[in-house]
Amino acid sequence: MSMEKADDTAVALFGELFMADQLARNRISKVLPKGMELSHFSVLNHLARINDERTPAQLAKSFHVTRGAMTNTLNRLEWAGHIHIRPDWEDARQKFVAISPSGRAARDSAVATVVPLIAEVVQSLGADRVRALLSVLRELRIKLEDAAP
Numbered sequence: 001m002s003m004e005k006a007d008d009t010a011v012a013l014f015g016e017l018f019m020a021d022q023l024a025r026n027r028i029s030k031v032l033p034k035g036m037e038l039s040h041f042s043v044l045n046h047l048a049r050i051n052d053e054r055t056p057a058q059l060a061k062s063f064h065v066t067r068g069a070m071t072n073t074l075n076r077l078e079w080a081g082h083i084h085i086r087p088d089w090e091d092a093r094q095k096f097v098a099i100s101p102s103g104r105a106a107r108d109s110a111v112a113t114v115v116p117l118i119a120e121v122v123q124s125l126g127a128d129r130v131r132a133l134l135s136v137l138r139e140l141r142i143k144l145e146d147a148a149p
Helices: 003-031 038-050 056-063 067-079 101-125 127-147
Strands: 083-087 095-099
Touching: 003 038, 003 101, 038 056, 038 067, 038 083, 038 095, 038 101, 056 067, 056 095, 067 083, 095 101, 101 127
Parallel strands: none
Antiparallel strands: 083 095
């Protein structure tokens, strides 16, 4: 493949990724429970899946956002009662974040509204095609993470 053709393919790939990301975010945001933002859902979902505590810095790194952005999200989730933030008993400068029972219920409620929307898209594309796409997207994500500064 010529360099020009490869460049065109790369531009088309990222154009499609950005548009699909924007459309998916908009559709999911519209069906989330009142007051829940996509960032809130993402953090609650992550904490529910790992079923363990994380520091704000670890969460910021996992989501590729600044510590300030993560702190803002965590403050809102704590205010809503969806997470517990506790000090590290060995290092007072550090905190740990865990999902609360209220947060787990909010996450489960959000999942119940989001899954039918996502399942509809997967069904229309075909599960086998989506599985094949997932492996490529996962590999792309890993390459981009490895290339990150």
